[in-house]
Amino acid sequence: MEVAFDGSWLVKRSQLSPTKIAIIDGETGEHWNYKELYNRTLNMADRLYQLGIGQGDRVAMLSPNDPSYFELLFACQAVGAIFVPLNWRLSEEELIFILQDCQAKCVFIHQDFSDMGKGLPFETIPLKTKPVHASRSAELPLGDSCKHAAIIYTGGTTGKPKGVILSHRNIASNAINTIISWGLSERDVTLTCLPMFHTGGLNALSTPLLMAGGTVVIMKDFQTDKVMDLLTLYHCTVVLMVPTMYHMLIEHPAFAEESFPSMKTFLSGGAPCPLEIYEAFFRKGKLFKEGYGLTEAGPNNFYIDPTEAYGKKGSVGKPMMFNEVKIVKENNKVAEANEVGEIFLKGPHVFTGYWSNKAETDKVKCDGWLRTGDLGKKDEDGYFYIVGRAKDLIISGGENVYPTEVEQTVSQHIAVKEVSVVGIPHPKWGEAVLAVVSLKRPASEKELTTYCSQRLGKYKVPKRFIFVKEIPKTAVGKIDKKLLMERYREIFTYESEHL
Incomplete structure (x- = not known):
């Protein structure tokens, strides 16, 4: 028997758990069991057939979080097409670049973005239509597990976005590894509030939980009060958010009174998490842990027992069951304990390559x-x-400064809401440490400097603190360090010239 690494595992899941609720629309309360999800996928596959979509064609989608993400992803598998979710926060010019880069055959447009679709020089198709009878496909066919399933474009913080090619095997391997390593089961329920055009929203918990037979609640857009309501209403057991979302959550007035009765684990990813967030959940008696991944690998790579996470604050844990990790130093030697180096990953979840970009x-x-x-x-x-x-490594006066260490220290100050540390050119030190801070109560630069001096080596203490109302974020909710470095690039040069 051939193992369904190609995406057709949905067939098996619909047979094993036909009446189990698979997806809940958090906006409307509508829900679909696995049999209904499977039938909706077949309907979408018929739409693709009728549109002339076939093997290897790229099918793009511009939509807020919506159950249709899964219908189109699985339907593309049925006809051999490649799913390309689009970041709806991008400009029209950026969207056109992606569509031209992948040579999309068509773009499915959610009604919320119909105006955006008018400016795209591609065939656009309304996402929501009356379901058709599934006439062409009796079931999702078994295909080549190595065939491309999706192209997910990176945020482009280092230049033009690159299309990360994920095969059916990549996606299925990540799901299997996550289920086994994290202990997910059909009893688990997650709230998907990360954007589903991003691997975190699509593949971190959503796809693994569907494979495991659990339930995925889809939230259209992130609102802190709605997050708390939905977690309780649908008896969620596990959720993934990025640190900026957790900041908003723990600062919400209702957070102090919320007990999250069904929640087993709160999971953070996307960036190192401030330690104050660990403390906020620890005080509630709720388990909180961090994960690590990237679009090119999974995105899941590590597991830490939530009961151990507080004692190992800041750790993402150990490699999962079916992947390997090593830390490599500049001399290409594997690092010893507590030595810093580049993270290398290996496993069947690692991406195929960048679309049309061998270099x-x-x-x-x-x-x-x-x-x-x-x-x-x-x-x-x-x-x-x-x-x-x-x-992002800062080399100041010949010393290595790791921004995360400084950020963790600054963020523990009682007045600090959020912080980002970057290296800025300095006429004397080569680079100097700059901290951009948003506050939740008044504090002075002198106060923060003194606080850091008591906890960090002198060369790690920020030379300047810049106070802003909100720290800018990228389209997927991460702090935009590239923008900060550009914005404050001349600050030390300017100050030295005006002393």
Whole structure:
């Protein structure tokens, strides 16, 4: 028997759990069991057939979080097409670049974005139509597990977006590894509030839980009060959010009174999480942990027992069952305990390559390993920690400064709401540490400098603190360090010239 690594596992799930609720629309309360989800997928596949979509065609989708993401993803598998979710926060020019880069045959448009679709020089198709009878396909066919399933474009913080090709095997392997390593089951319910055009929203918990037979509640847009309502209303057990979302959650007036009775684990990803968030959930008696991943790998790569996470605050845990991790130093030697180096990953979940971009693919793939560009370390007990992006490393006066360490320190100050640390050119030190801070109560630069001086080596203490109302974010909710570095690039040069 051939193992369904190609995406047709939905067939099996619809047979094993036909009446189990698969998806709930958090906006309307509508829900579909696995048999209904399967039938809706067949209907969508028929639409694709009728549109002339076939093997290898790229089918794009511009939509807020919506159950149709899964219908179209699985329907593309049925006809051999490749699913391309689009970041709706991008400009029209950026969207056109992506559509031209992948040579999309058509774009499915959610009604909320019908005006955006008018400016795209591609065939656009309304996403929501009256369901048709599934006449062409009796079931999703078994196909080649190595065939492309999706192209997910990266945020483009280092240049033009790159299309990350994920095969059916990549997606299924990530799901299987997550289910086994994290202990997910049909009893679990998650709230998907991360954008589903991003791998975190689509593949981190949503796809694994569907494979496991659990329930996915889809939230159209992130609102803190709605998050708390939906987690309780649908008896959610596990949720993934990025640190900026958790900041908003713990600062909400209702958070102090909310008990989250059904929740087993709160999971953070996308960036290192401030330690104050651990404390907020610990005080509630709720388990909180961090994960690590990237579009090119899974995105899931580590597991930490939630009961151990508080004692290992900041750790993403140990490699999952079916992937390998190593930390490599500049001399290409594997790092010893507590030595910082680049994180390398290996496993069947690692992406196929960048779409039409062999040069960039060759830069990150080496002897079967993926070079992530992220810095990390491993402690004596084998627990891994993310230090930051290699490109974000600050070298000040010949000393290495890891922004995450400084950010964790600054964020523990009682007045600090959010912080981002970047390296800015300095006429004397080469680079200097700059902290951009948003506050939740008044504080002075002198106060924060003194606080850091008591906890960090002198060369790690920010030379300047810049106070802003809100720190700018990228389209997927991460702090936009590239923008901060550009915005404040001349600050130390200007100050030295005007002393």
